[in-house]
Amino acid sequence: MTVELGPIIRAAREANDPTPIVEAIPYARFLGISARAEEAVLLTTLAFSEGNIGNPAVPAIHGGVVGAFLENTAILQLLWALETVHVPKTITITLDYLRTAGPAETYARATVTKLGSRVANVRAFAWQADESKPVAGANANFLVTPPDE
Amino acid sequence: MTGGHTSPIEETARVPDTDASPSPADMIAEVIGLIPHAQSLGMETIHATRGMAIMKLPYDERLVGNPENGVVHGGAVTTLIDTVAGIAAITTPKVPLRVATLDLRIDYLRPATPRLPLFAMAEVYKSTRQIAFLRATAYQDGPQDLVASATGTFMFVGPRPPGSKH
Numbered sequence: 452m453t454v455e456l457g458p459i460i461r462a463a464r465e466a467n468d469p470t471p472i473v474e475a476i477p478y479a480r481f482l483g484i485s486a487r488a489e490e491a492v493l494l495t496t497l498a499f500s501e502g503n504i505g506n507p508a509v510p511a512i513h514g515g516v517v518g519a520f521l522e523n524t525a526i527l528q529l530l531w532a533l534e535t536v537h538v539p540k541t542i543t544i545t546l547d548y549l550r551t552a553g554p555a556e557t558y559a560r561a562t563v564t565k566l567g568s569r570v571a572n573v574r575a576f577a578w579q580a581d582e583s584k585p586v587a588g589a590n591a592n593f594l595v596t597p598p599d600e
Numbered sequence: 601m602t603g604g605h606t607s608p609i610e611e612t613a614r615v616p617d618t619d620a621s622p623s624p625a626d627m628i629a630e631v632i633g634l635i636p637h638a639q640s641l642g643m644e645t646i647h648a649t650r651g652m653a654i655m656k657l658p659y660d661e662r663l664v665g666n667p668e669n670g671v672v673h674g675g676a677v678t679t680l681i682d683t684v685a686g687i688a689a690i691t692t693p694k695v696p697l698r699v700a701t702l703d704l705r706i707d708y709l710r711p712a713t714p715r716l717p718l719f720a721m722a723e724v725y726k727s728t729r730q731i732a733f734l735r736a737t738a739y740q741d742g743p744q745d746l747v748a749s750a751t752g753t754f755m756f757v758g759p760r761p762p763g764s765k766h
Binding site: 453454455456475476477478479480481482501502503504505506507508509513514515516518519520522523526537538540541542543544545546547548551 | 676
């Protein structure tokens, strides 16, 4: 697999539409993630699909999927807002599961809490019907490649 | 009540108390069959005993997080670890219970090598009436070269009355 992300990311920023970046990441596509720009911040959506269910008895979206959605949101936010054109590498991620994620669309936003020369700290929250009732939160550190490397 | 996403599973989460009962491995194979997302990723249980499980996630291009090098997304590793830890947790209590993940912390130690399957092992190192504490690792060639290391807590959840709020 040798997709060159740089031109895709630059064009997406230019057009103010993050969709081509999301489409370029196979795992984001597989989970059913989409994104739209609210100025500098992305609002991401995880479409509901039966394949993302972890427990059909509740029913609830798989916790791994919710965690992966948050990690994707953090990475997409970094690719959107920073200069870098390379996928940041996750160093650590801490996930808190706050409520059951039911069979519905899930939304998320990420905030870059600290950007150093090599490491970015990002927090992200996911919710369903009510943004004031998050279903999960993430706090993650990423290794960020400078744009000229 | 305290929420948390729900991992596997309800009635099938029964640890055998007699030799006549199904083995943990058989029971867990059945539980895995009930998790749609584990099915769609082709996850399988390699080994399971009470409070411990090993699972495999085959390489799949749909899981790629970096299209420039084919490395699997960290989120897929998270999903594997959450699943194997949930499975290890449900084998702990004697009464059938569901588990819900409370938190997970995952350290990514190296990128997963493209085209190789991932394995994850989880063990319950402490279990109370309400909470299971777990450690988990993910690796490819062997447990001496880890891709990820994780700790997590899972809450035991009793059967919920139909239609109740949470």
